[in-house]
Amino acid sequence: MSYIEFQSVTKRFPGVLALDGVSFAIPRGTCHALIGENGAGKSTLGKILAGVYTADAGELRLDGKPIAPANPLAARQLGIAMVHQELAFCPNMSVAENLCLGDLPLRAASFVDRPALRARAREMLASIHADIDPDALIGTLSTGKEQLVQIAAAVGTGARVIVMDEPSSSLSAGETRELFTLVRKLKARGLTLIYVSHRMSELFELCDHITVLRDGRHVATEAIPATTPARVVSQMIGRELRAQNPAHLARPAGPERLRLEALSSPGKFSDITLSVRAGEIVGLAGLVGAGRSETVQAAFGLDPAATGRVVVNDKPIAPRSIEAALAARIGLLPEDRKRxxxxxxxxxxxxxxxxxxxxxxxxxxxxxxxxxxxxxxxxxxxxxxxxxxxxxxxxxxxxxxxxxxxxxxxxxDCDVLLIDEPTRGVDVGAKAEIYALLDELACEGKALLVVSSELPELLGLCTRILVLRNGRLAGEVPRADFSEANLMRLMAGVESAAA
Amino acid sequence: MLQPLRQFFRFQESGLLIVILVLGVLLTAFAGTVRTPKFERTADGARQRVFITDAEGNRTPAFEEKNKFLNAQNLAQLAKDTSFIAIMAVGMAIVIISGGIDLSVGSIYALASVLGAMVLHHFGPEGTALAPLAACALGVLVCLATGALCGLANGGLIVALGVHPFIITLGAMAILRGIAFVATKGQSIGGFPADLREFVRFEMGNGLSVVPLLVMVLVTALGWIYLSRMAAGRRVYAIGGNEQAARFSGIRVGRVKLGVYVLAGLAAGVSAVLSLGYYGAATSGDGQGYELNVIAAAVVGGCSLTGGRGSALGVVLGALIIQMIASGIVILGIDQNYSQIIIGAVVIAAVVLDNVNTWLAKRRLTRA
Known part of the structure; x- marks a missing residue:
């Protein structure tokens, strides 16, 4: 019996078809995984259900009735809430105030009833077993705790459906376990959860069904026991993705172009030493928060707190200076193209x-x-x-x-290109072109350092891959040893026996 | 036939030109006429009344009927008034395109006027006599330098402290006017060398002061060249459009910001020089409320307050629209006190229209 139904949902953004006729159904009281590469449309779909976006075409049904939430408030009234990745609260107000923001308990003459406010907040937090002080300011909480507050707010206001957008992406291992326990409890209470993520292991541990999206299209919806991670991966990426044998591999690497010596930045990364030679594409892999983008930004002189040395063509350049980096012909293609x-x-x-x-x-x-x-x-x-x-x-x-x-x-005319997420938010056709282009640049003798969250991309493109974990270099994988398993092990810090 | 027309409409400022034409036609239509005495020029160039001698030999003064808006005198007045605002608006446009705002232009204008006036007075006919030309040059220099330095102070504080320009220039607006007041003890300062006044008030034809007009044209041209042809102007658009991307492209954002406030201050200084010449006196109360008119001109002229969009020619046309409205209020006999209300409403309307336009453009993109 389907509880939530998507029927031919289509959403267009300037220049991108984000969702293209997506149809599938979710039964009541289950945890449903939405997976896909970056730009596959999984977040967009969640946001349409939660009223953040409205669909251009197609229909949503909740419990058999067509719905069209025009904004998040309308979705809330239908019992659909979303837990966002980014800050969804007022950071300078207390947990209690934020929890009751839409419906503050009042005394006569519109004065806020503080004891009632606190009591209600405490009750909401207790209902999800969250141990959080209702008087703490939101801005002082960790991301994980703030997410719990969001969930408390959703459950406390009577949500029947909760959309979680990459909930574990910035959580510590302990916080992630807490979150999982909570999700199971909510499911047991009959809530329906939609879990948007690209972390395969979590989805297989937590969810009942999985829907794979690719380039805005629905690929498959299957019960978790009926599928395997390998199958889901092949559904996610299709076949055409890898540039199998880039031409630059056939050429001998030239002289060293870029060397980072003990590059560190407090709280972001420390003691990064690496070197990139002309004609090489060196990958930089790691989980979110491992310090990949921060490292390449520091190499480009953008980090005012960076220490260590950046050496280009055997000449050290002034650190913490974009001008020096530009003069040494370093270019940075940043992670967030639009910003x-x-x-x-x-x-x-x-x-x-x-x-x-x-x-x-x-x-x-x-x-x-x-x-x-x-x-x-x-x-x-x-x-x-x-x-x-x-x-x-x-x-x-x-x-x-x-x-x-x-x-x-x-x-x-840069010699050294630092490339952060070369294909984020890029459709498949253009991806192949960008891979071919990066290969071509390496063949011309440029030195490329490529950061990517998409392992197949690095595996297809790179001469060798360096892995960062918690801001430190965890290891180097030469092309001969390339495999997702090898990389994941280094990224997550799991001993090889566990794989 | 259609091609040039289409190109005209694609031209960024064509909307403003249309508004100006429509305003002009409306004002002409509703202004009514006024009876003014007729003048003529004698052989030696002096102006004298025209008299009609009738059959009996009685001389009666001649009058003529003129449209209140569309007559040479009113248009000359409009051109002069526009130039004071337009010059400052070009500076303001550069600041707004960079994503900033300068609320202190009126006060910079007052302080530059007052300091320039003190120098001119000191070396003028009533003080230590200096060669008139040298005295004028010194006065002009002080005016311009004051403007540029005030801008430098604004920009320096904004960049060094990282405080929003609204706050810094709001403070500067009060401080600079305060300094002007303290320096003059609230008194009006006059008694300048006559040369300056004669130069700025040099008239052609029917009372058209060409000097402010020419300066306006020059400043507009310089502003246009700076914004559209020079690397510095490109950087202004870049940091206004996306400051972070500009920084990531190696643009020294602080330096560019400093520059735009200096230019805005300098433009206020140029306006101050013209006002000294034109009015022959200055007080600390000069230019009160100019920031409203100047920002209004920039916004009506197509500058986006979020930065990254606008042009020098647009803001000058914007200034003309604002002045036409102000002058229209007088001509149509509307109570003078309503002018601020109307100008304020025009600014809001311009921004709303601009938002609608942006929204339409975005929708077109999505549909495409």
């Missing part, structure tokens, strides 16, 4: 030229001819699909945006 990589309101030409302004201008004047030639060259070379050089970047698809963000550094 860090591009100025979305400017056009393709202006974004491509952004890092090359000193080269392109004479006495402060931008040489427009040279600028256009440069932008045009890289637009063609990277096969950017845009109506013209003057097209505003914000309207392009994820893949084309990523190409423009990369073009910015190629235009600057």
């Amino acid at each position: 860090q990589g591009l100025v979305l309101g400017l056009n393709c030409r202006e974004n491509t030229a952004l890092a090359s302004l000193p080269v392109l201008s004479r006495l402060g004047w931008v040489r427009r001819g040279a600028e256009r030639t440069l932008a045009d060259r890289y637009q063609k070379r990277l096969r950017v699909k845009a109506p013209s050089l003057e097209t505003i970047v914000g309207g392009l698809s994820g893949g084309n945006q990523q190409k423009i963000a990369l073009a910015k550094w190629l235009a600057r």
Whole structure:
């Protein structure tokens, strides 16, 4: 008997078809896993159910009745709540105030009834067995505790369905266990849970059914006992993903281009020593929070607290200085393209030229001819699909945006490219093109350090892979030993016997 | 036939031009007429009344009927008033495009005027006589330097303390006007060398002061070149559009920000020079409320307060629209006290329209 039903749900964002006619059903009182690669549409689907987004087409049914929550409040009233990854509360207010924010207990003349507020909050927290002080400020809680408060708020306001978006991504091992216990208890009480994640082991431990999404399409919905992790992985990635034998592997690596010596930053990572040679693609793997992005950002001079040395072409450069990194011809393709990589309101030409302004201008004047030639060259070379050089970047698809963000550094003629999540939010076709391009760059003798959360990507692309764990280098895997199992073991810190 | 028309509509500022035309037509239509005495120029260039001599030899003064809005004198007045605001608005546009705001322009204008006036007075006919030209040059220099330094202080504090520009310039707005008041003890300062006044008030035709107008054109052109042709301008758009991405691209964000506030201050200094020349006196109360008009001009002219969007030409047209409305209030005989209400409403309407436009554009993108 299906409790929640998705029927041909479609959602479009500028330049991306996030969900394409997704249909499946979820029975009452189960924990349902939603899995897929980054950009597969799993979070979007959860958010549509919780009223954060509205579907462009298709239908949602709850207990047989069609629903269309227009906003999170409407979803709440239908008994659907969402536990968000990001901060969903007012950090400067207490746990109790946040819990009762929608329905503050009042005395006469609209004064807040503080004892009643505290009592109600305590009751809500107790119902999920969370040991949290209702007077603590939300901002002082850990992410895990804050998530518990979110769950308490959902359960306390009578939610029957809870959508959890990557709930374990920033939790410690202990907190994750606590969360699992809670999820099982909620299920036993008859609540229906939707668990969005890409951590296979958790899903197989916790969930009853699993739905796999790929590029916005529904691939399969199966009972957990009827499937295996390997099967789910093949459903997630399809077949075409790996660039099997990149050409750069056939060429001998050149001289060392980049060396990090004991690079450290308090609280983020420590004692990172690595080297990348010309013609190599070195992968940097690790779980969320292992310090991968922080490391490459520090190598680019973005971390004001970094210590250690960055050596480019055997010459040490001033640390903590983007200017020095640029002068040494290092380029960084950042993790978050929209916030860090591009100025979305400017056009393709202006974004491509952004890092090359000193080269392109004479006495402060931008040489427009040279600028256009440069932008045009890289637009063609990277096969950017845009109506013209003057097209505003914000309207392009994820893949084309990523190409423009990369073009910015190629235009600057960088020798060392630090590439953080090369294909996040990029569709499959563009992914293959970006892999081919990175391979091509390595063949030309550039040194690439690639950070990625998608292991198949690193396995397909890299010469060797370095693994970070809790901010420290946990090991190096040469191409001969490439396998997801080897990497996962290093990433999670499990002894080889356990695999 | 259609091609140039289509290009005109694609041109960013065409909407503003249309608004100006419509406003002009409406004002002309509803202004009514006024009877003014007729003047003519004699052979030696002096102005004198025209008289009509009738058949009996009686001389009666001649009058003519003029449209209250569409007459040379009113248009000349409008052009002059616009130029004071427009010059400052170009500076403001640069700040707003960078994602900042400068509330202190009116006060910078007052302080620059007052300090310039003190120098001009000191070396003017009533004080230590200096060669008039040298005195004027010194006064102008002090005006411009004051503007630039105030901007430098704003920018320096904003960058060094990392405080939102709204707060810093709100404080500067009070502090700078306070300094102007203390320096003058609230008195009006005049008695400048006559040359400055003669130069700025140099008129052509029917009372058209060309100097403020030319300065406005020059400042607009410089602002346009800076924003659209120079690397520095590109950096302003980049940090306004996405500060973090700009930093990740190696742009020295602090330095660019410092620069934009200096330019805004300098623009206020330029306006102050013109006002000294035009009015021949200054008080610490000058330019009160100018920040409203200047920000209004920038916003109406298409600058987005979230940064990253706007143009120099747009804000000058925006300034013209604001002045036309202000002048329209006088011409249509609406109570002067309503002008602030109307200008405030126009700013809000402009932003709402802009939001609707952005929303439409976004929807078009999603549909495509």
